[in-house]
Structure formats: C-alpha cells, structure tokens
Amino acid sequence: MTRKTSSNMVRNISILSGNSHPSLALSICNYLSISPSERILCKFSSGESRCEIQDSVRGKDVYIIQSFGVGEDPNYKVNDYLMEVCIMIAACKGGSARRVTAVLPLFPYSRQPDLAFSKAGAPLRGDKGMVVDGEGKAGSGKAGAYTFESVPVTPHPNIARTAGLGSKGLDMTDVVGRVTNSNNNTGGVGYRGGTPSRIQTPPLQLITYGTGNNNNNTFPPPPPGQFTTHDYENPSLMLSLHPPKPNYKQWMAQSGSLVADLLTCSGADRILTCDLHEQTYQGFFDIPVDNLHARPFLCKYISQHILPTTNSVTIISPDAGGAKRATAIADVLNLPFALIHKERRHPKFIPGKNSAKATMMLVGEVKGRTCLLIDDLVDTGNTITRAAKLLKQEGAERVVAVVTHGVFSGDALERIESSALDKVVVTNTVDQTAHLRRCGKVEVLDVSGVFGEAVRRVHFGESLAALFEGEGML
Secondary structure, X not given: OOOOOOOOOOXXXXXEEOOOOHHHHHHHHHHHOOOOOOXXXXXXXXXXXXXXXXXXXXOOEEEEEOOOOOOOOOOOOHHHHHHHHHHHHHHHHHOOOOEEEEEEOOOOOOOOOOOOOXXXXXXXXXXXHXXXXXXXXXOOOOOOOOOOOOOOOOOEOOEOOOOOOOOOOOOHHHHHHHHHHHHHHHOOOOOOOOOOOOOOOOOOOOOEEOOXXXXXXXXXXXXXXXXOOOHHHOHHHHHHHOOOOOOOOOOOOOHHHHHHHHHHHHOOOEEEEEOOOOHHHHHHOOOOEEEEOOHHHHHHHHHHHHHHHOOOEEEEEOOHHHHHHHHHHHHHHOOOEEEEEEEOOOHHHOOOOOOOOOEEEEEOOOOOOEXXXXXXXXXXXXXXXXXXXXXXXXXXXXXXXXXXXXXXXXXXXXXXXXXXXXXXXXXXXXXXXXXXXXOOOEEEEOOHHHHHHHHHHHHHOOOOHHHOOOOOOO
C-alpha cells in the first residue's frame, strides 16, 4: 500500500527508528513523505546502550519505531531493544517533545503470564501408596498415577483455596527435612510441578531425582538446564534453601505489567502496536494503547492469492486460544472453520515416554482441501509444524500458515523448511530480511502502509477505527 502525502500536510512531526527494524521506519516515512530524524544509537564495549538525538524535537510530535523480533545483528536481543526504546523516549522527553508515541509492531513480553499458574498438577502421593488426584480426593486414583489437573487461580464456592505453605495439616518442618535428607542421600533436588487445588491432611512423599535407581519414587537426574528460575516449579529446593513463613503465597514475576510501567515511566504518552497476543494486556497501561489489526491484509492475501487457485479452502486454528482470531477471518471470507485441540503435558510426569510435545486432535473435515493455519505469532514453529503434519495425515491437500508476527527464533526456519508446510505467510512487523535468505517457504506482506496511516491519523487526531470498518484496507 503506497500513498504519497504532501509534505506541507504532515508538519511538526518527527520519526525516530531503533536498531531492530530500520527498513519499516523508512517505509513509514516514505508513506508520510518525510525524512527520518537523525540519531546515534549504538552500544558501548561494556554493553550499555548509547542514544543521542541529533535533530531538534522541541514541541514536536515524536514517533519512535521499534520492533522486538530476532534481528540480523546477533549482538542485539529483545532486552537491548527494550532498553533502547526506553532511553529514546526519555531522551525525547528531555528534549521538550510535545508528545512521544512508541510504535511497537510486535510488543515485547506480551506472551508471558502474570499469575502463578501451572498447567500440570504435582505428582503427590500419600502414605501407603494413596494417590491424591486433581479433585483433591485421596485414594481415587491408582498407585503410580499422576495428575495433570490445573490449579484454579481464583477460588470460588465449589473449589477450595489452593493449599499454601501455611496450610492446615501440612508439616513444613517434616517436608524440609525430607528434602534435605533426599538431597544428601541421592544428590537430587526434589520434584517439580504445581500443587492441586485441595490437598488433604496425609503427609507428602516427595519424588526425587536419584542416580539411576528406578524405584517408585526415584527417577534419573534431569539433563542440565531443565529447571527454570520459577520457585513454584521447584518447590522442594526453594523450601530447603528458604524456610517458609506463615501465610506466604508464591508469586512469579509480573513481566507484563513491568514492561508497561517501564514505558510509561520513561515518558511515553501513547502506544501503537499490532495484534497483541492478549487483548487484556492493554489494561496494564494508564496511557492510550492502539492495537491495530493485520486481519484486513491477511484476508486480502487469501482472497487474491489462495481463493482463485482452489474452491476448497478451510480456515484452521492451531489451538483453542486462536479460535476467535481464525473464525473472524472465516466469517469475512465465508469459509468453513476447523480447530486443532492441543493439550500440553510436562514430560517429567510420564517416565519413559516422550511427552514434551503436546497431544493434538483435529476437530473438523480437511480431506482433499487447502488448509490455512491462522495464528498471531510463530516463534519456534513447533505448533504450526505439528499442526501441518496432523493436517496432512488427515488428508489435507495443501497447508499454508498465515501469521502476523514471524519471529522464527532458534532453529524455527530449518524446522519449517523440512516440515509439511507448503508456505508460511507473515507480515513485516518483524524484520524478515535474514529469514528470507534462510528459508524459501517464507513470504512477507508489507504493513508499513497501515502504520503510516495510523501515525498520520494519531497526529491529526482522527479516528483509527475507520481503518478497519468494513475491511477498509482491502
């Protein structure tokens, strides 16, 4: 999408680019027919970021464009880009800018949860082989069984509160002593996992990682790096190092609200982003957040490049969380919809079986049809490649992934290249220059036009909703 705007229409505006995606910033400037402002943005030898704004921003409307994908420079990571944008916002505020808007096509840390939540229940066993199941009932399962029930975040009348460290009937001295003894005897560090919702009074028998004796309560030691830094995932080690306090409740770091506070405290007056992983993320901010949608571009691509070649197309959601996003596109294009149900289970709870990958089940008919996998983000590529394999096994003729943000971290591109996917269509919210050289299945859609128009509308105080009324960008 190209639109030339007269230079005297967009005045008193300054566009600054970070190091993550300078080509997108240049395309937005071309749309607005202005030149990007000059700045020095680099790193000292110690790794600290250096920012110097070389053009005056006094009294101007400043837009700082920074994405958070995996760039071409291996020395720059997501945290470097986050620090850059915070320093640039503060520098513009210090330079007396009238308003500073952070344009973040791919928002950082928007996928990490903000509540201590574990999808897998703890493998708890009472004395005499009694099993505590996910409903909190003792003796309802068979010996050696494990529970994968989730812990409710908020209690309600029919579900008791989650058992904490100060729960009635839970002898913490005995638990800490068992952990210490097991570590001294076997060199293990205790089990990992969450805690079911209603724990009865029978004492806990910790499952430890030993040195190779495969009895009922000992597994081989885990590979290095298996444990994370979350305390709730390794409770026995945490208890042995830090004695519990009464009425203490475990929490995990709230990275989502932290990033929102960092941007706000840096001086940002507005956030402009695209396809947030969670819409509720906007609630962390006390400033306006404009969440643009790539759906019109995806619908346009499908109608112009997919539908003319075949009459049998089905929209697929690779998981239940993206069903609403996929059905919105299916409704616009009047296409059938199918869903892949995915259940994640932790491999530690099924010894001897490779359960690191989630089990998947197709709900819908895809035999002999072209399947379009719709998602908001592809990172490692595990979900869409496994979904493509399942669709091909179910008789799909062709599988195309249509995604907004293509991060492609790690060996994602190699995985996609060798997968059952025929093509992966992404937008340029993340710099795809290096990705195009590594994988021939990737195709990129340009969304600089919608960001350029959004910047123009925000600058003049116009409505952004008009961009998407009736799929107005088609």
